[in-house]
Amino acid sequence: MTTETVLSDSVGKPPRRRQFRRWSFLSFLGVAAVIWVMPLIWMLSLSLSDNDALQKNTTSLVPIEPTFENFTTLFESGRTPGWMWNSIVVTVVTTALTLILSAMAGYAFARVPFRGKRIAFPLVLAGLMVPKEAMFIPLFLIFANVDQHNTYQALILPRVAAPLGVFIMTQFFAAIPGEIEEAAVIDGANRWTVFWRIMLPMSVPALTALGIFTFVLTWNDFLWPLVSATNPDNFTITTGLASRQGNFAQANSLGDLMAQGVFASAPLLILFFIFQRQVVRGISLGSGGK
Amino acid sequence: MLLPEVTQVVARGKPTGAGSSRAGWAFFFPFLVVYLLFVLYPVIQAVRMGFYDHDLLTIDRRNWVGLANYKRMLWGDGLGWDMLTMWPWRLAGLLALIPVAQSYRTRRMSLAPAVAAGLGLVVVFGGLMGIHPGVDGRWSDSQFWPSFGNTLIFVVYSTPVIVGVGLALALALNQPDRWVSVLRTVFFAPYVLSVAVLTLIWAFMLSPQLGLVGEVWASLGLERVSWLTDPDLAMPAIVLVTLWWTVGFNIVLFLAGLQDIDQSQYEAASLDGANRWQTFRHITIPGLRRTTLLVVVLQVIASFQIFGQVYIMTKGGPNGATRVSIQHIYESAFRDYELGYASAMSVFLFVVMVAISAMQFQFMKGDEQ
Numbered sequence: 001m002t003t004e005t006v007l008s009d010s011v012g013k014p015p016r017r018r019q020f021r022r023w024s025f026l027s028f029l030g031v032a033a034v035i036w037v038m039p040l041i042w043m044l045s046l047s048l049s050d051n052d053a054l055q056k057n058t059t060s061l062v063p064i065e066p067t068f069e070n071f072t073t074l075f076e077s078g079r080t081p082g083w084m085w086n087s088i089v090v091t092v093v094t095t096a097l098t099l100i101l102s103a104m105a106g107y108a109f110a111r112v113p114f115r116g117k118r119i120a121f122p123l124v125l126a127g128l129m130v131p132k133e134a135m136f137i138p139l140f141l142i143f144a145n146v147d148q149h150n151t152y153q154a155l156i157l158p159r160v161a162a163p164l165g166v167f168i169m170t171q172f173f174a175a176i177p178g179e180i181e182e183a184a185v186i187d188g189a190n191r192w193t194v195f196w197r198i199m200l201p202m203s204v205p206a207l208t209a210l211g212i213f214t215f216v217l218t219w220n221d222f223l224w225p226l227v228s229a230t231n232p233d234n235f236t237i238t239t240g241l242a243s244r245q246g247n248f249a250q251a252n253s254l255g256d257l258m259a260q261g262v263f264a265s266a267p268l269l270i271l272f273f274i275f276q277r278q279v280v281r282g283i284s285l286g287s288g289g290k
Numbered sequence: 291m292l293l294p295e296v297t298q299v300v301a302r303g304k305p306t307g308a309g310s311s312r313a314g315w316a317f318f319f320p321f322l323v324v325y326l327l328f329v330l331y332p333v334i335q336a337v338r339m340g341f342y343d344h345d346l347l348t349i350d351r352r353n354w355v356g357l358a359n360y361k362r363m364l365w366g367d368g369l370g371w372d373m374l375t376m377w378p379w380r381l382a383g384l385l386a387l388i389p390v391a392q393s394y395r396t397r398r399m400s401l402a403p404a405v406a407a408g409l410g411l412v413v414v415f416g417g418l419m420g421i422h423p424g425v426d427g428r429w430s431d432s433q434f435w436p437s438f439g440n441t442l443i444f445v446v447y448s449t450p451v452i453v454g455v456g457l458a459l460a461l462a463l464n465q466p467d468r469w470v471s472v473l474r475t476v477f478f479a480p481y482v483l484s485v486a487v488l489t490l491i492w493a494f495m496l497s498p499q500l501g502l503v504g505e506v507w508a509s510l511g512l513e514r515v516s517w518l519t520d521p522d523l524a525m526p527a528i529v530l531v532t533l534w535w536t537v538g539f540n541i542v543l544f545l546a547g548l549q550d551i552d553q554s555q556y557e558a559a560s561l562d563g564a565n566r567w568q569t570f571r572h573i574t575i576p577g578l579r580r581t582t583l584l585v586v587v588l589q590v591i592a593s594f595q596i597f598g599q600v601y602i603m604t605k606g607g608p609n610g611a612t613r614v615s616i617q618h619i620y621e622s623a624f625r626d627y628e629l630g631y632a633s634a635m636s637v638f639l640f641v642v643m644v645a646i647s648a649m650q651f652q653f654m655k656g657d658e659q
């Protein structure tokens with residue numbers, strides 16, 4: 001991508017005018033970005049403010065009577081750390097299982113000729129059309145019939161069946177040249193060895209992108225945990241935090257509430273800042289863009 | 291690689307002996323099990339349950355009621371039809387006939403789907419939407435159509451706003467500058483927040499006394515507005531909150547689309563002396579066609595499933611103004627314990643979404659040829 005794209009008509013103009021246009025354009029964008037990030041800074045500021053001071057003023061972008069008390073309260077009492085742990089377990093296991101199952105199925109579709117494949121692949125693609133949020137009633141019944149609600153497996157299993165992951169991995173494996181695999185087969189390696197030792201290591205970029213995408217979606221999942229994990233000890237951080245909202249009476253512990261918000265979003269924001277490129281790639285891949 | 295190419299690769303090759311076939315199934319089997327159990331079976335189960343009266347409290351017993359759930363959902367007593375009910379919406383819907391005819395004329399759509407789409411539009415907007423309760427009439431479920439209507443209103447408001455702002459920001463952010471890349475990060479960051487954090491921030495942001503928005507409003511000399519408790523403002527507020535939350539996703543897709551446009555076209559245009567607007571109109575817009583359709587499809591599908599924002603921030607209020615379909619399904623099942631009826635509504639939502647995405651993909655498919 002080159003600057004010409006946006007500034008194509010400024011080529012012939014005097015440099016000073018071009019500079020001016022560029023700076024005014026950037027500052028305009030900058031103002032928009034500051035507005036965009038303001039709510040996050042506000043949340044952080046309130047979380048570091050003294051609860052009593054917030055009774056008088058809640059519109060400061062710098063902490064009032066700065067304190068870490070809200071965060072220490074959060075760790076010392078209440079369920080928040082437990083919810084965080086639930087979220088971590090569910091998200092990590094879901095992501096790992098999704099990656100393994102998607103990679104295996106994708107490898108089978110792209111690389112291994114097997115009977116019934118031509119029916120199986122469209123069947124999996126059809127799953128892309130099933131809106132998850134609309135199908136939670138039958139899913140609820142399935143787990144209710146075997147008395148498995150309020151468990152980790154109830155939160156994990158339905159999310160592991162990701163047709164999109166299979167499609168992405170099929171797409172990825174299909175693009176790898178056949179020679180690499182053939183060479184290994186000639187050396188006497190069987191399919192499992194080829195898959196684990198050669199194909200999986202090669203697909204790390206695709207797996208990272210898919211993994212981060214799955215991680216974000218699972219961490220932020222709301223409706224299914226709300227339906228399945230109804231016991232407060234089994235809430236995830238998302239449903240737990242939601243359960244504490246909804247009435248403004250709690251405004252007298254606004255600092256505590258915002259500290260929980262910061263705590264709940266920290267893992268994802270940190271992950272995002274580290275793996276920014278992969279997140280972006282995951283979105284392009286995940287939506288069939290490329 | 292696009293879908294048709296992938297399908298070709300998948301179809302290539304025949305099983306070379308029983309060993310290969312067994313290996314293929316071994317790799318595919320683990321996924322197949324969870325897929326059948328938790329994706330396909332629920333769909334079949336939802337359709338089946340829609341024909342039963344199924345109480346959550348007596349979960350083992352259920353009665354076959356045939357189409358009664360669907361009748362209760364869609365129909366009512368003393369209904370009438372008239373030309374002018376909801377006419378602005380219906381007129382807007384009928385205007386969609388123009389792009390359909392256009393795509394048939396330019397061969398982007400073949401005859402059968404074009405006729406199907408046209409008939410569908412006429413039946414739904416010209417016919418069905420004219421049905422309404424007469425003077426003494428009422429819908430059997432007074433909540434179903436209003437909550438579906440609110441869902442549609444959210445889709446209709448949010449799609450152009452979030453797609454449009456996403457496109458504008460992507461165009462502005464499409465530069466190799468270091469600072470611009472920082473700005474990209476800023477606009478994307480809210481997307482990774484969970485819905486509960488989103489509502490935590492914005493319920494207070496929009497609170498007339500506590501929030502920043504009210505403060506800014508007051509400093510401009512305007513009257514403080516209670517966004518989330520005003521029936522006329524609640525839905526627009528939800529749309530804006532959703533814009534802040536998810537526009538980053540669309541920006542990413544549009545940026546990827548912009549990268550795909552052949553750069554030599556811009557250079558050629560520049561040599562030909564095309565101005566900025568002409569370049570935008572004749573190169574950027576056509577180049578982004580496929581991406582735009584993709585973004586719109588994803589946006590519409592996501593918007594139909596709206597639930598968390600409204601459920602946490604307004605509980606569907608004020609006065610039902612933001613109550614949406616998923617909330618109605620959720621409450622029918624877990625507050626009123628009517629699993630069968632809730633299933634029937636899930637099936638309805640499912641069919642509507644599949645129909646809409648099928649129509650949009652028809653446009654897209656034609657576009658690739």
